[in-house]
Amino acid sequence: MDNYASFHQRSIRDPATFWDSQAHRIHWHAPYDRVLDYSRPPFARWFVGGRTNLCYNAVDRHLEELGSSPALIYVSTETGQEKTWTFRELYREVNRMAGILRSLGVAKGDRVLIYMPMVPEAAFAMLACARIGAIHSVVFGGFASVSLATRIDDAKPRVIVSADSGSRAGKAVPYKHLLDEAIRLSKHPPEKVLLVDRGLAEMSRVAGRDVDYAALRAEHMNDEVPCEWLESSEPSYILYTSGTTGKPKGVQRDTGGYAVALAASMELIYCGRKGETYFATSDLGWVVGHSYILYGPLIAGMSTILYEGTPIRPDGGIWWKLVEQYRVTTMFSAPTAIRVLKKQDPALLRKYDLSSLRVLFLAGEPLDEPTARWISEGLGKPVVDNYWQTETGWPILAIQRGVEPLPGKFGSPGLPVYGYDVRLFDAASGEEVGPGTKGVVAINGPLPPGCMTTVWGDDARFVSTYWSSLPGQQAYSTFDWGIRDEDGYYFILGRTDDVINVAGHRLGTREIEESISSHPNVAEVAVVGVTDSLKGQVAVAFTVVKDVAQIETPEQRTAHERDIMRVVDEQLGAVARPARVHFVTALPKTRSGKLLRRSIRALCEGQDPGDLTTIEDPSTLEQILAAVRG
Numbered sequence: 001m002d003n004y005a006s007f008h009q010r011s012i013r014d015p016a017t018f019w020d021s022q023a024h025r026i027h028w029h030a031p032y033d034r035v036l037d038y039s040r041p042p043f044a045r046w047f048v049g050g051r052t053n054l055c056y057n058a059v060d061r062h063l064e065e066l067g068s069s070p071a072l073i074y075v076s077t078e079t080g081q082e083k084t085w086t087f088r089e090l091y092r093e094v095n096r097m098a099g100i101l102r103s104l105g106v107a108k109g110d111r112v113l114i115y116m117p118m119v120p121e122a123a124f125a126m127l128a129c130a131r132i133g134a135i136h137s138v139v140f141g142g143f144a145s146v147s148l149a150t151r152i153d154d155a156k157p158r159v160i161v162s163a164d165s166g167s168r169a170g171k172a173v174p175y176k177h178l179l180d181e182a183i184r185l186s187k188h189p190p191e192k193v194l195l196v197d198r199g200l201a202e203m204s205r206v207a208g209r210d211v212d213y214a215a216l217r218a219e220h221m222n223d224e225v226p227c228e229w230l231e232s233s234e235p236s237y238i239l240y241t242s243g244t245t246g247k248p249k250g251v252q253r254d255t256g257g258y259a260v261a262l263a264a265s266m267e268l269i270y271c272g273r274k275g276e277t278y279f280a281t282s283d284l285g286w287v288v289g290h291s292y293i294l295y296g297p298l299i300a301g302m303s304t305i306l307y308e309g310t311p312i313r314p315d316g317g318i319w320w321k322l323v324e325q326y327r328v329t330t331m332f333s334a335p336t337a338i339r340v341l342k343k344q345d346p347a348l349l350r351k352y353d354l355s356s357l358r359v360l361f362l363a364g365e366p367l368d369e370p371t372a373r374w375i376s377e378g379l380g381k382p383v384v385d386n387y388w389q390t391e392t393g394w395p396i397l398a399i400q401r402g403v404e405p406l407p408g409k410f411g412s413p414g415l416p417v418y419g420y421d422v423r424l425f426d427a428a429s430g431e432e433v434g435p436g437t438k439g440v441v442a443i444n445g446p447l448p449p450g451c452m453t454t455v456w457g458d459d460a461r462f463v464s465t466y467w468s469s470l471p472g473q474q475a476y477s478t479f480d481w482g483i484r485d486e487d488g489y490y491f492i493l494g495r496t497d498d499v500i501n502v503a504g505h506r507l508g509t510r511e512i513e514e515s516i517s518s519h520p521n522v523a524e525v526a527v528v529g530v531t532d533s534l535k536g537q538v539a540v541a542f543t544v545v546k547d548v549a550q551i552e553t554p555e556q557r558t559a560h561e562r563d564i565m566r567v568v569d570e571q572l573g574a575v576a577r578p579a580r581v582h583f584v585t586a587l588p589k590t591r592s593g594k595l596l597r598r599s600i601r602a603l604c605e606g607q608d609p610g611d612l613t614t615i616e617d618p619s620t621l622e623q624i625l626a627a628v629r630g
């Protein structure tokens with residue numbers, strides 16, 4: 001193998017030859033005729049004409065060699081359930097689920113929305129969709145009715161797969177009433193709802209629409225459902241993500257490109273090998289869950305741990321106990337989780353035998369040096385930061401240890417990953433900037449295999465959102481600020497748009513504002529992301545109420561704050577709940593009416609609010625300051 005620099009250069013200079021040499025990592029039912037079709041930029045098609053199937057690559061392909069080896073390891077510290085499925089057993093469950101979905105009318109190209117807690121049936125359902133060529137749209141179980149309804153309306157699923165309840169820190173978090181409310185709100189209700197009953201919460205059933213998984217499974221015990229051989233560019237899934245507007249975008253992923261990209265990353269970035277165990281602590285509802293709980297490890301023939309629970313129950317050693325018990329070699333988590341563990345007894349890091357573990361990968365939000373040092377020294381293992389997005393599906397920046405184990409630098413997710421032509425552009429002029437100058441992190445097309453191919457149902461939005469924001473450039477914008485040092489290492493400096501990152505969860509401030517605005521007594525609201533030592537950022541809301549008589553006393557204000565939080569909980573989910581709701585009589589705006597979010601945020605963080613020459617009413621800033629100081 002050549003070194004990093006030449007490997008990366010080859011991937012950029014001649015992407016077709018480079019990716020042709022990676023494509024053998026997966027099974028092709030029919031070979032592709034062309035590696036890359038970039039005749040209609042920025043739309044890239046990879047492995048044109050090739051036919052494959054994600055489920056086949058994740059499951060069937062391993063049956064001969066690994067049939068009796070563990071594939072899916074389920075651990076719930078919430079319910080006490082712990083169970084392992086071998087590749088053969090997983091194959092059986094996926095075929096049953098595929099048989100059930102087909103019996104409910106699901107065919108190739110149909111959407112299936114999966115709104116589930118971290119249960120094995122969620123993984124079966126995703127793989128079953130892939131098997132029959134249905135397009136899954138997994139919605140994070142922490143989202144509530146309005147978030148869900150928006151996604152139902154956009155994806156128009158034929159079937160929704162859900163469950164009675166999730167569980168958080170030992171308490172049931174019922175799902176069904178949120179789902180029913182979402183379906184009531186939606187303009188495109190599904191034909192059928194397939195329900196997994198965990199026995200955690202009561203659920204009412206809608207006759208003719210709601211069907212029971214256990215009962216149907218019994219009828220489909222022996223089903224064998226053949227794989228649908230999809231053309232490489234046909235969609236495998238949609239995953240919604242937040243941006244600048246209140247309407248989440250459906251990131252559409254292809255099939256062949258994604259499988260190749262994941263397979264390559266498993267070796268070249270994560271250094272995972274067949275028969276070993278991968279443990280990603282994320283949730284199937286997020287992109288890390290799609291790529292590195294489910295598809296990536298299984299495609300690589302590794303077993304994967306699906307974990308339901310918090311990092312600190314029954315105690316802060318639970319993850320390390322699992323590492324010992326299942327001989328985990330590769331682990332993937334988020335900085336927030338490590339900051340949570342930092343508050344626990346450090347002796348827990350040395351209590352278990354971690355000799356199997358090679359590397360801890362962290363992603364999803366900036367990794368601060370103290371956290372990186374603490375965990376790396378505590379475990380005695382290298383920590384590798386990696387930077388990417390729902391849109392890309394796999395890392396953009398990382399130290400690619402499987403290519404060349406170059407040293408990392410604290411605070412940096414490393415170097416551009418092969419396939420990504422990463423650049424920094426000045427936001428105002430669109431000119432490329434060199435080392436030491438802050439710019440917008442962008443990628444020159446074509447995006448490599450595995451990245452989003454378009455916005456679901458809206459090609460124009462794909463172009464206008466991602467490829468048109470830099471003056472004079474047709475480059476993909478990540479909407480992150482970054483800076484590169486003389487050695488080519490990148491440092492990520494935060495978002496350029498209104499997206500915030502709370503405990504590694506990506507949220508749009510506009511969505512939160514829209515939700516708060518639906519409260520009957522709210523006239524106007526601004527939500528900003530404010531730095532938080534544990535969660536990275538938290539959402540803070542400043543509201544102008546219609547009837548001030550309702551917030552005269554401190555007790556009334558507290559009650560009102562709670563009531564607004566309840567609205568967000570019910571509509572979007574507790575993950576989007578602002579940490580604080582402040583009341584002001586007016587919001588800082590420019591004379592042309594533009595909200596000065598950046599100034600609000602700066603004041604919240606005790607910083608200089610910046611250029612205020614265009615502000616309409618400077619007293620509004622004093623109100624923000626007074627509110628924050630409490």
Ligand code: PRX
Binds near residue numbers: 492501506
């Ligand atoms: O702002 C960047 C931040 O998270 C955003 C993407 O979030 P999401 O779509 O949820 O995908 C997460 C995939 C791991 C990015 O635009 N981000 C992600 N990783 C890092 C990061 N910021 C700094 N360092 C990282 N390693």
